[in-house]
Amino acid sequence: RVVDRRFIMNDPEKEVFRKIxxxxxxxxxxxxxTYCIMSNHFHVLVEVLEPKELTEDEILSRVAALYPVxxxxxxxxxxxxxRDAGLSDLAQKRLDSFTRRMWNLSNFM
Numbered sequence: 762r763v764v765d766r767r768f769i770m771n772d773p774e775k776e777v778f779r780k781i782x783x784x785x786x787x788x789x790x791x792x793x794x795t796y797c798i799m800s801n802h803f804h805v806l807v808e809v810l811e812p813k814e815l816t817e818d819e820i821l822s823r824v825a826a827l828y829p830v831x832x833x834x835x836x837x838x839x840x841x842x843x844r845d846a847g848l849s850d851l852a853q854k855r856l857d858s859f860t861r862r863m864w865n866l867s868n869f870m
Contacts, residue, residue: 771800784827788863
């Protein structure tokens with residue numbers, strides 16, 4: 762529900778919410794089966810997909826669903842810099858900071 766149960770979700774706000782819902786669907790690996798956005802709350806029926814091993818490109822593609830392109834480019838550069846410095850473990854931990862949020866219903870919500 763919206764704070765104080767106010768009726769604040771008109772068509773423009775509902776469209777923004779729908780876009781965010783779809784972006785989160787991509788990042789989190791949660792399939793939105795159906796939803797209903799009302800003026801002060803929403804309903805959503807989802808399926809939590811089975812976690813799977815992702816390539817770095819797949820992870821970055823999912824990150825791009827939630828973050829600006831500039832951020833993703835910087836992340837890729839940071840990962841390359843870490844690997845070039847012999848810090849592959851640190852690069853993997855950076856990727857893990859994103860993947861550990863995926864397939865998690867609580868984080869999705």
